[in-house]
Amino acid sequence: xxxxxxxxxxxxxxYRNQAKSDIKPHIRVDTDICNSVCPHKCTTYVCPANCYTMxxxxxxxxxxxxxxxxxxxxxxxxxxxVDWNYPDPEIGRGVTWNFG
Ligand code: SF4
Ligand code: SF4
Numbered sequence: 001x002x003x004x005x006x007x008x009x010x011x012x013x014x015y016r017n018q019a020k021s022d023i024k025p026h027i028r029v030d031t032d033i034c035n036s037v038c039p040h041k042c043t044t045y046v047c048p049a050n051c052y053t054m055x056x057x058x059x060x061x062x063x064x065x066x067x068x069x070x071x072x073x074x075x076x077x078x079x080x081x082v083d084w085n086y087p088d089p090e091i092g093r094g095v096t097w098n099f100g
Contacts, residue, residue, distance in 0.1 A: 006048070010048070010049060010066070010068065013068055013095055025064040026064070026067070026069070026084065026085050026086060027051075027062075027064050027067060027073070027082065027083065027084050027085075028082075028083040029052075029062040029073075029081055029082055029083070030080075030081045030083075031060055031061065031062055031081070033079050033080065033081035034060035034062075034079070034081055035059055035060055037079060038060070038079045038081065041054060041060055042076050042077075043060075043072075043073045043076050043077055043082075044060060046072050046073070046076050047072060047073055048068065048070060048072070049066040049067055049068050049070075050066065051063055051064060051065075051066055051067050051073075052073065067095075068095055069086075069095050071084070
């Protein structure tokens with residue numbers, strides 16, 4: 001069996017209800033906190049799916065669409081910026097794991 005790179009593995013993840021724009025995302029990030037008081041911006045390098053990014057001006061951005069629900073940011077953020085709720089597969093977004 002061919003070993004896959006991390007990017008290839010992430011590309012295999014699919015998402016329930018991804019097309020529903022009216023569904024609440026399972027993570028909300030107050031980027032005002034990221035861009036005002038956060039001294040380390042650690043989620044920009046611990047998120048395995050690159051949902052947190054920092055632009056050339058040092059400003060943090062967040063996008064939930066590629067999240068694989070690992071939960072890392074829920075524990076990594078010590079600034080109170082991350083509101084993380086496990087998605088309900090029936091009404092919310094969520095990952096469909098293809099290989100368990
Ligand atoms: S650690 Fe928290 S406050 Fe800092 S950049 Fe990440 S999400 Fe924002
Ligand atoms: S739960 Fe994991 S994959 Fe999703 S945004 Fe947080 S760190 Fe990234």
